[in-house]
Amino acid sequence: MRFSPAAIALSLTFAIMSSASIGGRADVDARSIALLKAGDQEASAGRLDIAIGWYESALAVDPRNGAAYVAMARAVKMQGLEGKAVGFYKEALELEPNDQIALAEQADILISKGALEIARKNIARLRTLCRANCTAPTRLSLAIDAASQKQQAQASAVDLKATLGAPLEPKAN
Numbered sequence: 001m002r003f004s005p006a007a008i009a010l011s012l013t014f015a016i017m018s019s020a021s022i023g024g025r026a027d028v029d030a031r032s033i034a035l036l037k038a039g040d041q042e043a044s045a046g047r048l049d050i051a052i053g054w055y056e057s058a059l060a061v062d063p064r065n066g067a068a069y070v071a072m073a074r075a076v077k078m079q080g081l082e083g084k085a086v087g088f089y090k091e092a093l094e095l096e097p098n099d100q101i102a103l104a105e106q107a108d109i110l111i112s113k114g115a116l117e118i119a120r121k122n123i124a125r126l127r128t129l130c131r132a133n134c135t136a137p138t139r140l141s142l143a144i145d146a147a148s149q150k151q152q153a154q155a156s157a158v159d160l161k162a163t164l165g166a167p168l169e170p171k172a173n
Contacts, residue, residue: 032062039071048075066095070102082109098129104136111143119144 039054052075058068073088089106092099107122119140126137 028065028067029062032058032065032068035061036065036068036071039068039075043071043075043078048079051075064095066092066099066102069095070099070105073102073105077105077109082113085109086113098125100126100129100134100136103129104140107140108143111140111147114147116144116147 035054035058039051039058042048042054043051052072055068055072055075058065059072069088069092073085073092076088077085086106086109089102089109092102093106096102103122103126107119107126110116110119110122123137123140123144126134126140130137
Protein backbone atom coordinates (compact mmCIF):
# COMPACT_ATOMS: atom_id res chain seq x y z
CA MET A 1 0.00 0.00 0.00
CA ARG A 2 2.80 2.34 0.84
CA PHE A 3 4.28 2.02 -2.71
CA SER A 4 0.98 2.28 -4.59
CA PRO A 5 1.13 6.04 -5.35
CA ALA A 6 4.74 5.73 -6.54
CA ALA A 7 3.91 2.70 -8.66
CA ILE A 8 0.93 4.45 -10.22
CA ALA A 9 3.00 7.55 -10.97
CA LEU A 10 5.80 5.49 -12.48
CA SER A 11 3.43 3.45 -14.67
CA LEU A 12 1.70 6.65 -15.82
CA THR A 13 5.08 8.11 -16.75
CA PHE A 14 5.99 5.02 -18.79
CA ALA A 15 2.61 5.05 -20.51
CA ILE A 16 2.99 8.69 -21.52
CA MET A 17 6.55 8.18 -22.75
CA SER A 18 5.69 5.12 -24.81
CA SER A 19 2.65 6.77 -26.39
CA ALA A 20 4.76 9.78 -27.34
CA SER A 21 7.28 7.59 -29.11
CA ILE A 22 4.54 5.69 -30.95
CA GLY A 23 2.49 8.74 -31.84
CA GLY A 24 5.05 10.79 -33.69
CA ARG A 25 8.33 10.44 -35.47
CA ALA A 26 11.23 12.56 -34.45
CA ASP A 27 12.22 15.22 -36.92
CA VAL A 28 14.81 14.39 -39.54
CA ASP A 29 18.30 15.60 -38.65
CA ALA A 30 19.02 19.04 -40.17
CA ARG A 31 22.43 17.85 -41.40
CA SER A 32 20.72 15.09 -43.37
CA ILE A 33 18.39 17.63 -44.96
CA ALA A 34 21.35 19.83 -45.91
CA LEU A 35 23.12 16.86 -47.51
CA LEU A 36 19.92 15.99 -49.37
CA LYS A 37 19.73 19.53 -50.77
CA ALA A 38 23.37 19.33 -51.90
CA GLY A 39 22.52 16.08 -53.69
CA ASP A 40 19.50 17.68 -55.33
CA GLN A 41 21.71 20.47 -56.69
CA GLU A 42 24.13 17.94 -58.16
CA ALA A 43 21.30 15.88 -59.64
CA SER A 44 19.74 18.93 -61.28
CA ALA A 45 23.16 19.67 -62.82
CA GLY A 46 23.23 16.13 -64.21
CA ARG A 47 26.01 14.86 -61.96
CA LEU A 48 24.18 11.77 -60.76
CA ASP A 49 27.17 9.91 -59.27
CA ILE A 50 28.01 12.90 -57.08
CA ALA A 51 24.34 13.34 -56.16
CA ILE A 52 24.11 9.70 -55.11
CA GLY A 53 27.11 10.23 -52.86
CA TRP A 54 25.33 13.14 -51.17
CA TYR A 55 22.16 11.09 -50.78
CA GLU A 56 24.11 8.21 -49.26
CA SER A 57 25.67 10.67 -46.81
CA ALA A 58 22.24 12.06 -45.95
CA LEU A 59 20.99 8.55 -45.20
CA ALA A 60 24.10 7.74 -43.17
CA VAL A 61 23.46 10.80 -40.99
CA ASP A 62 19.76 10.02 -40.58
CA PRO A 63 18.26 6.84 -42.04
CA ARG A 64 14.76 8.20 -41.28
CA ASN A 65 15.06 10.72 -44.13
CA GLY A 66 12.42 9.37 -46.50
CA ALA A 67 12.97 12.20 -48.98
CA ALA A 68 16.57 11.03 -49.39
CA TYR A 69 15.35 7.53 -50.30
CA VAL A 70 13.01 9.01 -52.91
CA ALA A 71 15.79 11.22 -54.30
CA MET A 72 18.14 8.22 -54.39
CA ALA A 73 15.50 6.19 -56.23
CA ARG A 74 15.11 8.91 -58.84
CA ALA A 75 18.86 9.19 -59.34
CA VAL A 76 19.44 5.46 -59.79
CA LYS A 77 16.41 5.25 -62.08
CA MET A 78 17.96 7.91 -64.30
CA GLN A 79 21.05 5.70 -64.44
CA GLY A 80 18.87 2.87 -65.72
CA LEU A 81 18.90 0.90 -62.46
CA GLU A 82 15.16 0.50 -62.09
CA GLY A 83 15.37 -2.53 -59.78
CA LYS A 84 17.47 -0.55 -57.32
CA ALA A 85 15.04 2.35 -57.59
CA VAL A 86 12.14 0.09 -56.62
CA GLY A 87 14.10 -0.93 -53.52
CA PHE A 88 14.74 2.68 -52.51
CA TYR A 89 11.05 3.51 -52.98
CA LYS A 90 10.28 0.51 -50.76
CA GLU A 91 12.56 1.94 -48.06
CA ALA A 92 10.80 5.31 -48.31
CA LEU A 93 7.41 3.62 -48.04
CA GLU A 94 8.50 1.68 -44.96
CA LEU A 95 9.22 5.02 -43.30
CA GLU A 96 6.08 6.71 -44.59
CA PRO A 97 3.53 4.25 -46.04
CA ASN A 98 1.31 7.10 -47.25
CA ASP A 99 3.97 8.85 -49.36
CA GLN A 100 1.99 9.43 -52.54
CA ILE A 101 5.04 10.40 -54.59
CA ALA A 102 6.91 7.21 -53.68
CA LEU A 103 3.79 5.10 -54.34
CA ALA A 104 3.21 6.64 -57.77
CA GLU A 105 6.83 6.58 -58.91
CA GLN A 106 7.33 3.01 -57.71
CA ALA A 107 4.13 1.94 -59.49
CA ASP A 108 5.40 3.57 -62.69
CA ILE A 109 8.58 1.47 -62.60
CA LEU A 110 6.67 -1.68 -61.67
CA ILE A 111 4.40 -1.21 -64.68
CA SER A 112 7.38 -0.80 -67.00
CA LYS A 113 8.88 -4.01 -65.55
CA GLY A 114 5.62 -5.94 -65.94
CA ALA A 115 4.89 -6.34 -62.22
CA LEU A 116 1.29 -5.28 -62.74
CA GLU A 117 -0.29 -6.85 -59.65
CA ILE A 118 2.07 -5.04 -57.28
CA ALA A 119 1.53 -1.82 -59.22
CA ARG A 120 -2.23 -2.27 -58.88
CA LYS A 121 -1.81 -2.41 -55.09
CA ASN A 122 0.09 0.87 -55.16
CA ILE A 123 -2.62 2.45 -57.28
CA ALA A 124 -5.33 1.23 -54.90
CA ARG A 125 -3.46 2.82 -52.00
CA LEU A 126 -3.06 6.02 -53.98
CA ARG A 127 -6.79 6.15 -54.66
CA THR A 128 -7.47 5.70 -50.95
CA LEU A 129 -5.02 8.44 -49.96
CA CYS A 130 -5.77 10.95 -52.66
CA ARG A 131 -8.91 12.91 -51.99
CA ALA A 132 -8.95 15.61 -54.69
CA ASN A 133 -7.23 16.55 -57.95
CA CYS A 134 -5.24 13.35 -58.22
CA THR A 135 -4.21 12.46 -61.71
CA ALA A 136 -1.60 9.84 -60.77
CA PRO A 137 -4.03 6.95 -60.11
CA THR A 138 -5.85 7.55 -63.39
CA ARG A 139 -2.61 7.91 -65.37
CA LEU A 140 -1.15 4.78 -63.80
CA SER A 141 -4.36 2.81 -64.38
CA LEU A 142 -4.22 3.71 -68.06
CA ALA A 143 -0.58 2.63 -68.17
CA ILE A 144 -1.48 -0.70 -66.54
CA ASP A 145 -4.26 -1.25 -69.06
CA ALA A 146 -1.85 -0.58 -71.92
CA ALA A 147 0.78 -2.89 -70.39
CA SER A 148 -1.84 -5.62 -69.86
CA GLN A 149 -2.92 -5.40 -73.48
CA LYS A 150 0.70 -5.52 -74.59
CA GLN A 151 1.33 -8.63 -72.47
CA GLN A 152 -1.78 -10.27 -73.88
CA ALA A 153 -0.74 -9.42 -77.43
CA GLN A 154 2.72 -10.85 -76.82
CA ALA A 155 1.24 -14.02 -75.37
CA SER A 156 -1.07 -14.34 -78.37
CA ALA A 157 1.85 -13.82 -80.74
CA VAL A 158 3.82 -16.57 -79.00
CA ASP A 159 0.83 -18.91 -79.22
CA LEU A 160 0.33 -18.03 -82.89
CA LYS A 161 4.01 -18.49 -83.65
CA ALA A 162 3.98 -21.89 -81.96
CA THR A 163 0.94 -22.87 -83.99
CA LEU A 164 2.31 -21.58 -87.29
CA GLY A 165 5.80 -22.88 -86.63
CA ALA A 166 4.61 -26.44 -86.05
CA PRO A 167 5.33 -28.75 -88.94
CA LEU A 168 2.32 -29.63 -91.02
CA GLU A 169 1.24 -33.22 -90.80
CA PRO A 170 0.50 -34.94 -94.07
CA LYS A 171 -3.16 -35.62 -94.68
CA ALA A 172 -4.20 -39.23 -94.57
CA ASN A 173 -5.97 -40.36 -97.74
